Amino acid sequence: MISSTKVSHAQHSRQAAAPPLRTPAADILSRMGVRMAFAKDEEVYGQDETADLLYRVVHGAIRTSQVMSDGRRQIGGFYFPDDLFGLEAGERHRFAAEALSDCEILVLKASALRAAAGAEAYERLVGTATNRELDRTQDHVLLLGRKTACERVASFLIAIADRRRCDAVTLPMGRQDMADYLGLTIETVSRMLTQLQSTLVIEFAGAREFRINNRCALARLAD
Amino acid sequence: MISSTKVSHAQHSRQAAAPPLRTPAADILSRMGVRMAFAKDEEVYGQDETADLLYRVVHGAIRTSQVMSDGRRQIGGFYFPDDLFGLEAGERHRFAAEALSDCEILVLKASALRAAAGAEAYERLVGTATNRELDRTQDHVLLLGRKTACERVASFLIAIADRRRCDAVTLPMGRQDMADYLGLTIETVSRMLTQLQSTLVIEFAGAREFRINNRCALARLAD
DNA sequence: CGACGCTTTGACAAACTTCAATCCCCGTGG
C-alpha cells in the first residue's frame, strides 16, 4: 500500500480551464482532468469521503468496497477501462475505491466537467452512468438475496465474459475479491468453480484464466 | 387484483399543461400528473416495462420486486408517502412495483415534468432521488451480502423506525415481504423477531405493531 | 531450488431452510 491517495482540488481547477468549451462530453472527459497512477491495492478514495470528484478508468481495474466494523467486506462492483465510477454516492461515498491492479485513472472535478461540457451534456453523461450503476446494483441485490452459491458464481463469470465480449477471459481479481463480491467465502467460490469445471461448462488454465465452453448451460445455471 | 394498471400518455399531456411554468419543482409535483388509486397487491408497473413515467406515493405504501423464473422473489425497496419511485431503471424497469396496501399514487410523465419545472429543477429533483435510491440499494447490498439473519432483521426494524421518526411503529407489510426484502424465509424472520423480543430490545403487540425499547442495543445488533 | 502467497480440498460445525404442525388474531355469521 502506497501512501498518497488524496487528490488536491487545486490540481483539478488548474487543468479544468484547459479544454475548449462545448466539445462532446465523451471527448472532454479524455481531455480534461488529471491522470493519476495507482498501485495495486492503493485507495483511490475512502469510505465516507466526500464525493465531488468523478473518476474514469484509463487502464487497469478498480473495485469498490465497504467494510463493516468487524472486518467483513462487501465489494460493490468492478470497473474497467472507460467506466466512470465514484458517482455512486449522494454526499459521501458509501464504498471506498481501490486499485485492483496497477492502474491509471482520470480524475476530474464534477463541477469543472459540468462547466466545460455544459449542464445538458453533463447530466446526460452522469445520469446515464448513474442509471447503469443503479441497474447493476439491482442485479447485485437479486444475486445476493436470492441466488445460490453456484448461481452466483455462474452469473459472475457470465457478466465478466459479457463485458469483455469474449469467451476466454483472464480474471482481473483473486478469489477473495470474487467471494466478497458474491457474498461467499473463497472456499465456496473455489468449490463452485471446481464443480462447474467438472460438468465441462467452463475450463480453467491456472487460477485466473478461464474459458466458457457452454454459454447456454452457464446462463441456465445463473438463473 | 383490479384490472387497469396502465396509464395513458394522453392523460398526462393534458394535465401537464395545467400548472404554471417555473414553480418550485416540489410543488409542481403535487399539481401536475394524475392521481391513481391502486388496491392492495395491484401492480403499478411491471418488470421489464418501459420506464418513462415517474411516480410519487400520496398515501399508502409501495414495494418493488423482481421475480426469478422459478418464483423466487427479491424485494428492492419500500416506498412511503412523498417518496418518488420508478426512476430505478435506465430503459426498462428491472423491478415491478406493487401496492403494499390500498394506496393513491401520483403518476407523471418525466418529460412533462421536465418541461414544466425546467431542466435544472428537474435534474435536481430526479438526480437527488436517484442518488438516494442508489445509496439505499448499496446499503441493501451490504445487508444481503454480509449480514447475518439477526443483523438483517435488526437493520430493517431500525430503518423502518427511522423513516417514521418514531420508536413505536406499525409495519405496513407482512412477514413474506420482509423475508423477500431481507433475503431470508418467513420462518427465519419470525425466529429472529422472537429472539429480539426475548432479549427485550423490541416488543411486539400483534404481528405488525412493535416498539423499540433499546435503540442502541438494536443498532449494535444491526452491525 | 526454496519460500511465500494464493488456491484447492477435506472434515466438521453452524446458519439457515424446509416441511409440518399448531397457534393466534380477526372478521363473520349464528
Add this chain to the structure above:
DNA sequence: CCACGGGGATTGAAGTTTGTCAAAGCGTCG
C-alpha cells in the same frame, strides 16, 4: 355475545447449504 373459520405467524425437528478450520497443492518470483 360467542362459536367458527381462515390466513398469516410461530414453533419444532430434520435436512441442506454454506462457513470454518486445517492441511496440502500449485505457481511464481527471488
